[in-house]
Amino acid sequence: MRHSFHFQPQLREHDLLIAKAAMGDSEAVQKILRNPAAIDAVGDHRLGALLAHRIHELGFPVQPEWHRALRNSAVTRLFLDEALKDLGTTLDERSIPWLPLKGMGRITEYYPRPECRPTSDLDILIPRERLDEARSALIDAGWIPIDDDEFEPGAIYNWKASHPSGCLLELHYTLWGGVDSRLAQTLLQSAEKSPELGASALHSSAPNLYIIGAAHLWNSPRPRTLLYFLDLHLLALDSTENKPTDLPKPDFAASVIQFARNHDLQLLVGLAAAITQALWPHSANAEIATALFDDLRLPERVLLRLSKNKPSADLHLGTITLARLLGRRKTRNGWNAVIRFLRRPKIHR
Numbered sequence: 001m002r003h004s005f006h007f008q009p010q011l012r013e014h015d016l017l018i019a020k021a022a023m024g025d026s027e028a029v030q031k032i033l034r035n036p037a038a039i040d041a042v043g044d045h046r047l048g049a050l051l052a053h054r055i056h057e058l059g060f061p062v063q064p065e066w067h068r069a070l071r072n073s074a075v076t077r078l079f080l081d082e083a084l085k086d087l088g089t090t091l092d093e094r095s096i097p098w099l100p101l102k103g104m105g106r107i108t109e110y111y112p113r114p115e116c117r118p119t120s121d122l123d124i125l126i127p128r129e130r131l132d133e134a135r136s137a138l139i140d141a142g143w144i145p146i147d148d149d150e151f152e153p154g155a156i157y158n159w160k161a162s163h164p165s166g167c168l169l170e171l172h173y174t175l176w177g178g179v180d181s182r183l184a185q186t187l188l189q190s191a192e193k194s195p196e197l198g199a200s201a202l203h204s205s206a207p208n209l210y211i212i213g214a215a216h217l218w219n220s221p222r223p224r225t226l227l228y229f230l231d232l233h234l235l236a237l238d239s240t241e242n243k244p245t246d247l248p249k250p251d252f253a254a255s256v257i258q259f260a261r262n263h264d265l266q267l268l269v270g271l272a273a274a275i276t277q278a279l280w281p282h283s284a285n286a287e288i289a290t291a292l293f294d295d296l297r298l299p300e301r302v303l304l305r306l307s308k309n310k311p312s313a314d315l316h317l318g319t320i321t322l323a324r325l326l327g328r329r330k331t332r333n334g335w336n337a338v339i340r341f342l343r344r345p346k347i348h349r
Contacts, residue, residue, distance in 0.1 A: 005293040008305045009271075009278045009312035014041040019279040022047055022230055024054045039063060049073040050116040056085040076113035080104060083167035088118075088198035090141045096134050099125040099191050099202040101172065101212060105183055106203050110234035115120050116229070121168035123158075125184060127171040134173070135159055143169065176219045177333030178321040179345060187212065207255035210235045214272035215265060218320060224313040232276045234283035241333070242287060253287040264329040266292040267300045282349040297327035 015046035020028035048069030103119025217228035221325040239252030270292030277285035304322040
């Protein structure tokens with residue numbers, strides 16, 4: 001009989017306090033306001049905009065730096081929305097399907113206001129076979145290529161360009177090197193039409209948003225911010241909220257688990273769910289983590305056992321990818337992904 005694999009994530013100082021404050025806990029907010037180090041940590045976790053909103057709701061004075069974060073996020077989003085509209089018009093004219101990812105995707109609908117979820121650029125996924133057509137159309141529409149002379153579709157996973165307003169675009173035609181090469185195609189094929197954005201626009205279901213967020217956060221610089229884990233919590237929370245006017249919702253956790261299994265993402269998604277569960281206890285995240293940890297292969301389990309005394313969110317992506325490759329998981333770049341990730345420097349905040 002196979003025994004369940006148990007793993008207790010380690011968190012950095014202030015993480016639990018900030019997690020409670022992000023959900024509007026008055027006592028946690030007051031403790032943070034009395035602690036300069038905790039105030040700074042909120043900014044490091046990119047939660048200043050959300051905390052400004054929460055504090056205003058609670059009637060406390062808003063920290064100046066958090067107010068600036070909210071204002072900057074709102075202004076940035078205005079520019080990004082305009083750039084997204086222009087991009088959509090260009091791609092719609094050629095019937096090129098396009099799917100907003102991450103901060104410009106539907107994740108903002110789970111926050112009190114869109115500007116409470118900061119983002120800095122446009123991440124758009126399109127079919128790989130339409131890449132050349134999309135690049136040509138966007139350049140004709142005034143987008144400015146970034147390092148276009150060095151662009152090699154086989155080496156990287158997105159094409160970068162700048163909108164005339166200065167907004168950065170990352171046009172994805174595939175996804176990160178450490179994940180299954182089929183992941184991008186599955187996300188596009190399972191996406192739904194999003195006519196409010198454009199004729200060819202798409203949006204992802206909540207389980208797919210969870211998969212995107214959980215896979216992406218390990219590709220972000222260390223130490224990783226709580227913002228990305230909060231995305232996962234809000235998706236899980238919404239999946240179990242009882243709203244009288246809602247239609248019955250599909251089994252969120254089961255959908256995430258099945259998707260992760262189909263694409264060999266057990267370690268990436270399971271670990272993200274476990275950390276999210278440690279920050280904001282919730283049945284859906286617990287179910288996802290438990291099921292996917294039971295699927296882990298020996299090298300993946302060894303990695304987690306060796307890292308049990310380290311902050312779990314700071315695990316090196318190269319090490320994670322190595323464990324997945326040793327466990328014969330599917331990845332797009334194979335062993336090249338490990339070499340690249342191990343050479344990537346750690347970014348200190």
